[in-house]
Amino acid sequence: MSEQSSAHTIIVFDIDGVIRDVSGSYRRALADTVEHFTNNGYRPTPTDIDKLKSEGIWNNDWEASQELIHRFLETQGESRNQSRIDYETIVAFFQSRYRGTNPNHWDGYICDEPLLLQPKYLEDLTNAGIAWGFFSGATRASATYVLEKRLNIKPPILIAMEDAPGKPDPTGLFAAVRHLEKGDTNPATVIYVGDTVADMYTVEKARSQQNQHNWIGVGVLPPHVQKLPSRREAYAELLIDAGAEMVFCNVQDLTPARVKVLVG
Known part of the structure; x- marks a missing residue:
């Protein structure tokens, strides 16, 4: 990734269905x-x-x-x-x-929640100059449990249920981006990664309210919809119709190289 594009790229992750499999929880x-x-x-x-x-x-x-x-x-x-x-x-x-x-x-x-990414993936993003954090509808205690105790991210940049209105209101996404910008006044490209229609609607609302950033929605298929090809395809189409520019089977498929393609 070029230094110019990576320096101004931010990825904000949803947690449930993206970072951890919540189908059994x-x-x-x-x-x-x-x-x-x-x-x-x-x-x-x-x-x-x-x-x-x-x-x-x-x-x-x-x-x-x-x-x-x-x-x-x-x-x-x-x-x-x-x-x-x-x-x-x-x-x-x-x-x-x-x-x-x-x-x-x-x-x-x-x-008993299976993790959907490994710490090395986040390290690769950091090494590529991509800032990252989390905006989730999970409670802070639940989100902290997976981020700190299981992924050893200390402290995570996290906007949780108690911190902002529920999605698709983009207030929490804006807050996460402010933390990740760290005072940088140059407009960033912001990628929000989620697994639901509400996540993609959040990006659409963010785009309509703050046009100084380039907002991109990326969909991830939660594990429970991947068991049947027809179900997987239908769910992917649902996310694309809601605004996702790309849909992946696993969040780690959003590599620094693919981020570069998205940012353009």
Whole structure:
């Protein structure tokens, strides 16, 4: 990569589905939660969850759980206004599955999340002069768990759930970019890497609100959609339709050489 292009290139990564596989953790907790609060009447499939998230506004899995609960109960004749299921109760149940029941030593699904990149990949980006950080809808504790404890990134540049409005609002992306620019006033090319429609919509909104940067959306296929070719192709098309300029099967396929091609 040329010094000129690399010096002004920033990559911001989503975490869930990009840095770690959450199909057996967040998504499993989501399905457990919906099943529990519908009295075992409905357990959403991975396809059901993807369909909801394709609407582009359900990046928060607690809110997604609540929405799927409401939609099922509506089919049973119960309106949202009649529902007595408290949001905080939904969150607490979800977290008991995802984090576990021991507040001092997490023992939930989070402990078994496969990593989707290795530290050397991030080292290669740094050596190419590419700045990188993270903007995720995950809680700070959950995001820090994978970044610091498992990938040994200390301290990570991270904008998490508590730090900004949920995607597709680009406020958190802007905040991550400000941290990574480190006072550099030259316009940067910013690549945001995500696995959902909401991630790509975030890039579109960023572009419309701050045109001094060159904003590029890159999609990554989460592992659960890669089992069938037809599913993989359909999901890739979904991300491209939402604004992704490239879609990869693994985040590490976005090499410094491919970044150079994207930046132009």
